[in-house]
Amino acid sequence: MRVAVIGAGAAGLATLKALLGAGCEAVGYESGDRPGGLWTDTYASLHLNTSKGRTEFAGFPMPADWPDYPSAARIAGYLADYADRFGLTPHIRFGTTVTRVEPSWTVTTDHGDAERFDAVVVANGHNRVPRRPDPGYPGDFDGLQMHAHDYRTPEVFRDRRVLVVGMGNSAMDIAVDASHTARGPVLLSARRGVHIVPKYLFGRPADATGGAIAGLPWRWRQAIAETLLRVAVGTPQRYGLPAPSGGLFRNHPTVSDTILHRLTHGEVVARPGIERLDGSKVVFTDATIDAVDVIVWATGYRVDIPFLSARWRGPDPEALPLYRRVFHLDDPTLAFVGLMQSTGAALPVVEAQAELVAAYLSGSYVLPSADQQRRAVAGALRAAVARWGEHARPHLRVDFDRYVAELHREIARGGPR
Template identity: 30%
Template structure:
């Protein structure tokens, strides 16, 4: 949600419309970002205006809507909520969530009340709309603000670029299919009404529905007979319900770290199960007298006992799954040209275009372990330019070779397929700069790259205090100087 826990060349190409052919690709992938791939067409070339459907009005959908309209297209944004913001729109779980604690049917946001960004605001913002504490609507001026401040920023972005009029609120997309003539039939329904559905034709569809709504749950032998409560972090909001309880938190991501600390303020004990920890791990955590780190859970028992891989055990009241999310595109149906296998969306050229129907179907925001907003912006610029014909895609064969190279790289490293869209390390900036080059946009600022690295180092050194203590004031000064050109 902050740094998303989820990095991208050839010539020639064809962007003519053809009937979709659903395919399941068995590939091995990895891509070299060095060869030129797309080319800019002469500025004098006509740019056709297309009617485009954008699914979602979170940060990705808003970025897409702005860039598509800037390119001369006519986007219509479908948003099932009553406001913009997507992941950043805080909502308490519906009453039905009490009967569905693992979130199998949940559609609300994944925010918890205490959430603060894990990236500094200077890094987080869109490239030409800084997320500064000097904006008029600022309430939370902290460098790592709470989630409400991010929502205000997205509302400011929507207002500043006059995007509200493009959004159909409380409207859910329930179906997307390609017609024989090459256009896309989008079926939607207005929430709260009698279930009537509308179907409209669009020239292309841009999917921006995020990947924080379909919980991934750990498999625990014996869990069916275990009498305690299991829930997913998707349904976590505040710590008070865990007063004096023994809670196991599965995971080591940003949300697991935050939620375990949050719950430790009221719980009797908190035990963190981390699959990356050595099997023998059983350690009390620094600065906490009621929190321990373990290796993964081995099994659960019917008497309430949970046994860890080192053989240690505890009787627990709650198992909290902070185990991430699955990509989910229910509106695309079973005949879609993409599949989701081991949480890999396949085959996507540059993590954006399904090859068989490129560029008429695209996905913004699939990568994780990234600075999300700048990535959304650059992907959206690229998609908008390709749809107008100003930028060309390579041939289908060349795109498929690029996808196969990604899988080949994963295989060489011994990484599972679910890491396909993981941009950890320096790859996200290589990818961002490649996108920027294709679009004729400057690369990601050097201060932003350095600040991102400095924050990661500071977070490792001060896991409890990095949001309030840092050593990169010089980079902050460079960022603020750079931002002056936008005010």
């Protein structure tokens, strides 16, 4: 079985390891010049927002002397070491961008090469193409606009009045960074609130609680976690932020130790959503008007799979129905690793997905019938919509602990029951 793996970030590396371990011939394609994907080119202050014990690959623990929340530079090195330890690097063609994938299966690159494979695994990630407000806000802005994707160091904000739009992890990190170099307090704008979870609760990594209560129904886990969070840090409203629009386990929380500190000291100031842009000023929905020099759109990313035709990626790649978030319903020899949004860390999820792909392609795992797969996908989507809502990327959502455990059980028994 000859398999093409597109991408050599964490998902692609885990897939290569699993395929080679299962006896498949695997070829990796990576547009960059080294393994690690997005971890090799991030902003300087980025650290894990899940603890190392909950983030590491099961087959490759992080060093015991590392801090609980390692830096992006350390994670990039960890992924490079992973590639070397398992002999993956010789199987990766660096500096090579896949431009087209056609059944069954021909992979064409920007070098003009075209090769046939028995299967293709798409592992190129979904945090590559910035998503900006669409439609945009009324009016025009005279200052600098940038997406969080382009941010590297806070020097870009020195002596400038800064507005960060968003409430995710990147938004909080950038607002904190900017508060040390910007002129005046950094404004943090959001239309909807989120729960903010510190990295430590009661002296332990906050996500350690997740493993302890993973067997409970998600609503029970949510009630326990929200109670602990209120006792430890209070509500977001206490810090001037909007109230979360849903429960802790329904909307993706933001993990930050430092944003609450900067808010309480007035170095970051909350603002509601934007009403319109007005030259050098921004008008907010509460009629507040602020002069701004820089707007940072920390508004997330959109799924983009440009090398697949519409026939295979569908009208909306984000909503692509996949069995177990892995196998294409029309042809399981087209598989996806990492096309998901986890409630916890990503690496154990892509590791389990990679092992499932390798088990199927090597013949040790048997998929259910096409009808059973479609029913399972529909059922999973109904459950995701009920929990997260139809506008919260339900196709991508997976419950970290339960999903990983379910994949491991399915692999162990050789198929679903």
